[in-house]
Amino acid sequence: MYNILVVEDTAVVRKILAKLIGANPFFRCVMCKDLATAREAMKQDVAFLAAVVDLNLPDAPNGEVVNEVLEKGIPTVVLTGNFSETLRGRLLAEGVLDYITKDCRFAYNQVVKVLDRLRKNTQTKVLVVDDSSVSRNIICNLLTKAKFEVESVNDGLEALQKLKENPDIKLVISDHHMPNMDGCELVKALREQPCYQNLVFIGVSSEGDGLMSAKFIKGGANDFLKKPFHHEEFYWRVFSSLDSMEMLETIQLAAKLDSLTGLFNRGYLFEQGEELFAKRDSLECLSVCMFDLDEFKQVNDSLGHRIGDELIVQFAKLLQESFSSDVVGRYGGEEFAVISARPERVMRLSIQQFMKSVRCMLFTEKRLAVTCSIGVCMSPKDGLMAAFESADLQLYRAKNGGRNRIEPFDSEVA
Incomplete structure (x- = not known):
């Protein structure tokens, strides 16, 4: 659970924010109506993921709350009814994460989007690649403020090694001109490897023409930023690129899963199985097992498909x-x-x-006692499909042998 500090003097706005932010199961709102209340909240032994603050408070009419929250090291989003380009620029330069105006309902949704992005950032590792220590430090500091876990290296070759050592890195931000391997060469080298297809890559460079951005993006980069960049633009390009990749990964994952049970579907089961079988010479053992719910058709026919689906889901959960x-x-x-x-x-x-767990468990709201039959193929000598055929044959034997059996184990005991 992540704590969010909200400092807002208008009751209606507090209510809207409490509802929208509170709808996220990861968030707990600490609501404050003025600076004095916020000071008390920050004195408590509570860690805040971020703060959402208004600029005009009864006891802090000139945005004093911003400095006090930033001094506590809390990432801060300003939500205000006043739009001033000068003020906005000053606050962003001082370290405010975002400046959002209350001009429409979307503004409140944007606040929630930023907060959820910060939550995800705490589990997101980023690699910064730049031979300039000044530029590298600027980017690393911006990322750290946004709650990212940050690694940095000097050039493309070092980046390849760092990625090999840290396969959980999800984002690379790379300069172009670097010794040994430049940014464009780096992104091309990464895209040639299947394991880096979902790695987010953002190129940066001080070169001003559009050819550099085209060169990066044609090489496989997700986005490009020209130096020097505005902090706000940097954050939103990084956030948008990560959001897009996460959406793509969600779609890719959905294509691999059975929609009812959440288990792998048949196609992805075979895909994962082929990967295991390709490594079987280095494995001590491989086995393929088939499980079948006994008399399942009778459940559907007598109690309906809703109960049948519930039984399938609970059986799948126990199996997992x-x-x-x-x-x-x-x-x-x-x-x-x-x-x-x-x-x-x-x-x-x-x-x-x-098998013992199935026999002891009562399934669905109808408290059904069910059994299953299991066919096993241990240490198959041929490929995956042959192993499935063997396990399916053993499952057939278990069914014909009276169900509620494990074959060939039960026959071996007999």
Whole structure:
């Protein structure tokens, strides 16, 4: 939970902000109607992610609240009814993150957007690439104020090494003219590698013509900034590029998931399985398991599809929890699959424990006692599809053997 300090003297505006900011489950609002109340709030043992402040308060009519909040190291968004280009420029130069005017309802949504971006920034690592220590420090300081985790290097070759060491870096901001490898060469080198296709890359340069921006963007950059840039423009270009990439990743993830259960869908299950099978020579064991809910059609026919869907969702959740370190997916209908690289003995125990959990659990609001059948292919000698065919054959044996069985384990015991 992140605390947001709101300093606003108008009750209606406080109410709007409390509703919009409070709708985000990650945020808790600390509402203050004047500077005195804000001072008391900042004295408490509370860490604030950011502050949203009005400039004209009863006890601070000239924006005094801004300096006091900034002195506490709290990223500050000014929300005011007064638009002054001079004042706006001065406040941004002093370190205010954004200056938003209360000219329409969208302004309040913009405040919430900035706050949520700051929350995401706390888990976003950025790499700054620039051989100028002055320029590098300016960019790093701006990013740090916006709650990013920041790394920096001097040139493109160092950047490649840093990215290799830190695969969780999500954004690169790179100058053009650098020794060893320049910014355009860097972005081209990165885009040639599949693992960096979703890496956000923003080029910067003091060269003034449009050819440089075109060169960067044609090379694979997401955006370009000309030095010297305005702080406000810098932030919004960075924020917009990250927002766009996160939206793309959300779409990409949705294409991999089953819409009902949230597990991997069949296509992505095979994709992940092929990656595991490609590395099987270095793995101790590989196994493919098929799971099928027994008598599922009777549940749908007698209790309806809503209860059937609820059963599928709860069964999938139990499966995911039981095989959290494995590749788990919905194969189709009431069938599921697990692909694991864990040792055979460990996987056997997990499968048997899962079967016990199913037998002991009551599912859905109807408190249904259900069973499942499981087919297992351990240490397949051929490819992924052959392993699935073998596991499916064992599942068929389990069904024909009376259901509620694990094959070939139960036959081995018998």
